[in-house]
Amino acid sequence: SPCLRLILGDQLSLNLSSLRDANLAQDIILMCELQAETTYVRHHKQKLVLVLSAMRHFASTLKECGFKVYYRRLDDPDNSGSFTQEIEQVFRRSGCTHCILTEPGEYRLQQQFAHWQDTHSEYTLEVREDDRFLCSHADFRQWAKGRKQMRMEYFYRWMRRKHDLLMQGDKPEGGRWNLDAQNRNPLPAERQPTAPLTFAPDRITRDVITLVEARFADHFGTLEHFGWAVTAEQAEQVLDTFIRERLPLFGDYQDAMRQGDPWLYHSHLSASINLGLLDPGLVIRRAEQAYRDGKAPLNAVEGFIRQILGWREYVRGLYWLWMPEYRDTNALQAERPLPGFFWDAETSMNCLHQCVSDTLQHGYAHHIQRLMVLGNFALLAGLSPAAVNEWYLLVYVDAYEWVEMPNVQGMILFADGGRLASKPYAASGAYINRMSDYCEHCSYDVGRKTGPRACPFNYLYWDFLDRQHKRLSDNPRLGLAYQNLARMKPAQRQAIRESARIFLQQLDCG
Numbered sequence: 001s002p003c004l005r006l007i008l009g010d011q012l013s014l015n016l017s018s019l020r021d022a023n024l025a026q027d028i029i030l031m032c033e034l035q036a037e038t039t040y041v042r043h044h045k046q047k048l049v050l051v052l053s054a055m056r057h058f059a060s061t062l063k064e065c066g067f068k069v070y071y072r073r074l075d076d077p078d079n080s081g082s083f084t085q086e087i088e089q090v091f092r093r094s095g096c097t098h099c100i101l102t103e104p105g106e107y108r109l110q111q112q113f114a115h116w117q118d119t120h121s122e123y124t125l126e127v128r129e130d131d132r133f134l135c136s137h138a139d140f141r142q143w144a145k146g147r148k149q150m151r152m153e154y155f156y157r158w159m160r161r162k163h164d165l166l167m168q169g170d171k172p173e174g175g176r177w178n179l180d181a182q183n184r185n186p187l188p189a190e191r192q193p194t195a196p197l198t199f200a201p202d203r204i205t206r207d208v209i210t211l212v213e214a215r216f217a218d219h220f221g222t223l224e225h226f227g228w229a230v231t232a233e234q235a236e237q238v239l240d241t242f243i244r245e246r247l248p249l250f251g252d253y254q255d256a257m258r259q260g261d262p263w264l265y266h267s268h269l270s271a272s273i274n275l276g277l278l279d280p281g282l283v284i285r286r287a288e289q290a291y292r293d294g295k296a297p298l299n300a301v302e303g304f305i306r307q308i309l310g311w312r313e314y315v316r317g318l319y320w321l322w323m324p325e326y327r328d329t330n331a332l333q334a335e336r337p338l339p340g341f342f343w344d345a346e347t348s349m350n351c352l353h354q355c356v357s358d359t360l361q362h363g364y365a366h367h368i369q370r371l372m373v374l375g376n377f378a379l380l381a382g383l384s385p386a387a388v389n390e391w392y393l394l395v396y397v398d399a400y401e402w403v404e405m406p407n408v409q410g411m412i413l414f415a416d417g418g419r420l421a422s423k424p425y426a427a428s429g430a431y432i433n434r435m436s437d438y439c440e441h442c443s444y445d446v447g448r449k450t451g452p453r454a455c456p457f458n459y460l461y462w463d464f465l466d467r468q469h470k471r472l473s474d475n476p477r478l479g480l481a482y483q484n485l486a487r488m489k490p491a492q493r494q495a496i497r498e499s500a501r502i503f504l505q506q507l508d509c510g
């Protein structure tokens with residue numbers, strides 16, 4: 001008998017597990033644009049356009065393949081507003097009672113579907129594993145089992161072996177697993193990365209832009225620069241261009257930042273991969289091939305593969321292992337609300353101004369901007385994890401909770417008390433100055449430690465360590481920092497505390 005196959009907005013892959021044994025002649029595919037999904041956070045306008053346009057393009061691809069597709073538009077007058085009510089409507093009309101779904105990426109939706117099944121025994125919901133990921137839930141649990149500490153590095157080595165990526169027999173290619181030490185160069189002025197490949201909005205995207213402008217005018221961000229890939233074909237072109245033009249230098253400048261250019265040598269593929277337009281396994285095989293063909297060096301290819309085979313799979317594994325308690329962790333008892341400049345970029349701290357501006361204009365900032373500028377500030381200023389999670393989930397076009405939350409709770413805020421990261425990623429202005437040109441254009445002086453002209457990152461860094469002494473001083477990786485703090489003269493420590501107090505007080509007053 002016919003069955004219904006529901007495809008969520010980030011499941012835009014023809015090889016999706018829920019489509020695998022579809023019967024073209026009788027099965028119904030359901031896709032729905034929903035008020036609930038477009039507003040559970042106030043997503044960046046570019047994220048809304050991207051998801052809705054990619055959904056519409058994917059629906060037309062499915063139709064071309066011969067599927068019967070029932071597509072709900074946001075402005076259909078009788079759009080019921082929820083997945084489960086839409087399923088029930090199709091059931092009532094078609095007589096089918098069985099729905100197949102690839103597991104949702106977010107806990108909130110998994111709960112919603114589980115609750116519906118519990119209360120609707122007349123229907124069956126078959127939830128299949130999302131095998132677009134390279135590590136299944138069972139494999140991740142097996143890896144995690146019995147480990148006191150679940151560090152990414154060991155997971156990554158295990159995945160390299162398991163998937164035989166960049167291996168020479170049972171040894172890592174080149175003799176070392178991780179070439180991170182070769183990924184930390186600042187960007188010399190003469191290096192000019194080419195502009196990223198973008199796509200002028202087609203008819204479908206233009207329609208969605210009109211819809212988003214009208215319905216979500218008060219959401220974060222601007223639409224002017226919209227150029228994201230909205231189909232698998234376009235995403236593959238972005239991948240080709242990345243492998244050719246950016247991958248060779250990806251490793252060298254992975255951590256570098258430059259004013260006015262968030263793209264640098266990054267791939268800009270996260271949004272496409274997360275939506276399902278690009279298969280992560282294929283992406284890393286292509287990178288490995290570039291290395292084997294002598295077209296990109298090992299530090300670039302290893303660094304890139306580590307992000308996808310390592311970090312991306314690792315955070316997803318931890319999310320499902322630790323939800324729902326994970327979202328409520330707040331080990332450093334951070335309570336400060338988000339300062340206004342996170343929304344409008346109005347701050348005289350140039351690094352933050354630039355990173356928020358990039359985010360407003362593109363729904364994108366690269367990893368080090370997210371981690372070492374915005375994230376570092378959130379950590380040092382003691383911003384509330386709930387507020388910071390909400391912000392990261394709504395401002396980036398690639399943001400879904402399964403990947404956003406471990407990066408926020410674990411990587412930037414240390415809210416999980418070190419279950420993910422071995423130490424907080426805290427840094428003073430010197431780090432930002434070394435890795436970027438932001439400080440050259442800043443009204444603060446990165447060389448000064450305290451006082452009104454001093455770079456706030458400098459005193460916030462020491463004040464943070466000082467404030468968190470009880471919780472962090474026995475962390476071996478912070479040993480040196482705490483020794484330095486202990487050696488400071490009392491007057492200097494007092495000056496740091498005073499500068500931090502004034503700064504944070506002004507922050508709270510807006």
Ligand code: FAD
Pocket residue numbers: 265266267268269270271273274304307308311312313315365366367368370371375392393396398399400403404407408411412
């Ligand atoms: P590249 O630098 O080219 O990296 C290649 C790929 O590796 C990315 O496309 C991505 O798929 C993967 N990757 C790299 N770092 C990570 C990581 N830490 N965790 C998971 N995957 C990673 N990434 C998201 O996809 N969605 C998010 O919501 C998200 N939120 C983040 C929040 C914070 C606080 C931080 C510090 C990082 C976050 N990241 C997130 C990870 C990372 O910053 C982005 O994946 C990356 O910047 C996307 O740009 P890119 O495709 O050019 O990446």
Ligand code: DLZ
Pocket residue numbers: 007008009010011031032033034035037038039043047048051052104105106109400401
């Ligand atoms: C992110 C998003 C948005 C903005 N809109 C929709 C939508 O209208 N319909 C839909 O099916 N999915 C949407 N999504 C993606 C879902 O929120 C996504 O499936 C979950 O976040 C799980 O990862």
Ligand code: SF4
Pocket residue numbers: 348349350351352428429430432433438439440442443444445446455456457
């Ligand atoms: Fe940022 Fe400090 Fe540099 Fe200004 S001086 S750009 S606040 S790190």
